[in-house]
Amino acid sequence: MTRATMSQVSAWHAAAAATAGEAVAAAxxxxxxVMGQVAQLVNSLLGEWQGAAGTAAEVRAVEQQLCANHIGAALVDIADAFAAAGTLERVCGEVEALEGEARAHGCRVGDDGVVTAARSGTGDLALDLIFQAGLDAEAKRMQAxxxxxLDCAGATDADAGARLTAAGVALAALEVEPAVGQLDSRVAAVxxxxxxxxxEPSELCALWRSLTPADQDALFAFDPLLGARDGLPALARDHYNRLSLARLTAAARDRQRWLTDEHPDWSRGQQLPTTPHDWIRLHDWEAERQRARDLLTGYATxxxxxxxxxxxxxxxxxxxxxxxxxALGNPDAASNVAxxxxxxxxxxxxxxxxxxxVRNLLGAANRADASARTAVIAWYGYDAPPTLSDALGDRRARQGAVLLDAFESGLRATHPxxxxxxxxxxHSYGGTLIGFAAREPGLAADAVIFVGTPGVDASDVSELRLVGITPDRNTFHIFSTADLADPVPVLGRYLHGTNPVDREFLATVFTSSGGAVCLPVVCRMPFAVSAHGKYWEPGNPGLQVQGQIITGDYPR
Structure with a gap:
């Protein structure tokens, strides 16, 4: 392992690397x-070009698009390497603070990180022996x-440098030979x-970062949903998911058009079925059309x-x-990820x-610690219950828990x-899902916040598991809040067990309150349904606390 030196760390400007990574990612x-727009224009022109010349032009267009994809993948690798170097900003800050602490204790800090304790000189031999033992122990603690x-800094710097070099070589090779050469044997096997x-996210991440842009693109051509795999670096996921978005949108639009053309009369409300069998067919057909419409609306959003x-x-x-x-921010380059x-x-x-x-959560986290890089993610990665009646059971929470576990493990695996x-x-049933995700072997998280949750199907925090945290410490890592006017936490305990804000659950509870709409009759009720969605509105005291928890600055 390559260990960095104190002089190297003090000379680094890791924030500049992070900024460069963001600029390359934006580029x-x-x-x-732009290349997507070019491809659309070329495809529209080639559609009217027949004969040998048209075929040759089509082949050339495919080659150029493939080369553009490789360039895009290479840029992603470069941006990801810069982002990795940017994480050294946090390490540099901790090294500087520790060096200052050592000097404040009168210690000398060598360029190799060796800390030499100050000498006790009271003049009393017995006292000096006792004091010196304490000074030496403190110096060893700081040195460790x-x-x-310094080991972490050296490893991160070496890895980022190697990846930048490899990406630069791959990018230069594309200028000489744009076509795909021989694939990596592992990629060829897939x-x-x-x-x-x-x-396993960590294994996929290690494989991915060892591949050339051409190999990565070959995997994407093989699996168009590659960007959804947990273990790919965040910038790579974004790159390939954006390419998939256009394809998925077109597929949903084609599906909707095909269904309409299949039964044009039904589409106009004419010649509707007259038999029970055909009515079932109509119901299934309408459900398929609605699904296609929902997907189109979702992709547009x-x-x-x-x-x-x-x-x-x-x-x-x-x-x-x-x-x-x-994600709002790059989780692979952030010190705090929510x-x-x-x-x-x-x-x-x-x-x-x-x-x-998410935007309000990020604002609250930045107010709690403006010096730290924070990323916050909106995870709509499971089949949420569409209605309250669907939320009465725990089937969707159990199914979603597996997906959330893999997602969080992927975030941890790709962070340099x-x-x-x-x-x-x-939030709400999302907390119930987290309750199932935080079972053996554990959720890859340092803190969990249950907000307006109906229950997590656990009697207390000791039944939950967070990776790297012993169950006896769960009280200090599991938080809960509920507006007193929110009916969901109150009614949910009859369906999903002890509520996280109840004393016997043993979570760290904090206050949230949002202004509820006051209408006749409603104001005389103990609950306000609108309170269930106000936990992230500016002015809610609970929002500030959530920001402090995200950055690890929650006062105890």
Missing amino acids: DSEFTA RLIAL LGGTALLPD VAAEVGPAEPNRLLLDLDGNGHAAI TFVPGTGSALDEIDQGMNR GPPARATVIG
């Missing part, structure tokens, strides 16, 4: 969007922390059907949320079943509402340098 997004930081991509008007947003998940995840899990009625076309809450502080926030 890649712009390049990909300092060496660990494409040939004799091997599978790793399911996603496109608006990650469009040019919304910079610094990464599309971390997208599939053909109405699931997506959007994931928001919505509840009942959270369809894909409402992810804009989730992004509004020191691990980010991970917080998972569950």
Whole structure:
């Protein structure tokens, strides 16, 4: 392992690397969007070009598009490497603080991180022996922390440098030979059907970062939903998911058109069925049309949320079943990463509402610690109950828990340098889902916040598991809040067990309150349904606390 020196760390400007990574990522997004427009224009022209010349032009267009894809993948690798170097900003700050602490104790700090204790000179031999033992022990303690930081800094710097070099070589090679050369044997095995991509996020991440842009693009051509795999770096997921978004939108539009053409009379409300069998067919047909419409609306909402008007947003998940995840900030480059899990009625076309809450959470975190890089994610990655009646059971929570576990493990696997502080926030039924995700072997999170949750099917925090945290410490890592006017936490305890805000659950409880709409009759009721959605509105005291929890600054 390559250990960094104190002089190297003091000379680094990691924030500049992070800024460079963001600039390269933005350039890649712009390049990909322009090349997509070019491809559409070329395809429209080639459709009217017949004969040998037309065929040759089509082949050339495919080659150029493939080359553009490779360039985009190379840019993503460069941006990801810069982002990794940017995480050293946190390490540099900790090294500087520890060096200052050592000097304040009168210690000398060598360039190799060795800490030499000050000498006790009271003149009393017995006292000096006792004091010197204490000074030496304190110096060793600080040295152990300092060496660990320098090792981490050296490893991160070496890895980022190697990846930048490899990406630069791959980009230069594209200028000489744009066509795909020989594929990596591991990639060839996957494409040939004799091997599978790793399911373990850390293994997939290691494989991915060892591949060339051409190999990565070959995997995307093989699996168009590659960007939804947990274990791919955030920038790579965003790059490939944006390419998938256009394809999925077109597929949903074609499906809707095909269904309409299949039964044009039914589409106009004419010649409706007269037999029970045909009425069932009509019902199934209408359900399929509605699903296609919902997908189109959802994809349009996603496109608006990650469009040019919304910079610094990464599309971390997208599939053909109405699931997506959007990050505000790059989780691979952040010191704090929070994931928001919505509840009942959270369809894909409402992810804009989730992004509004994510934006407010990020603002609260930045107010709690403006010096730290924080990313917050709206995770709409499961089949949320569409109605309250669907939320009475726990089937959807159990199914979604598996997906959330994999997503959080993926975030931890792809983060370079020191691990980010991970917080998972569950609203309403989303908290119930987190309750199932935080079972053995554990959820990859440092903190969990249950917000307006009906229950998590656990008697107390000791039944939950967070990776790296012993159950006896769960009280200090599991938080809960509920507005007194919110009916969901009160009524939910009859369905999903002890409520997280109840004393016997043993979570750390904090106060939230939002202004409820006061109408005749409603004002005389003990509950206000509107309170259930006001936890992230400016002015709610609970929002400030959530920001402090995300950054690890919650006062105890």
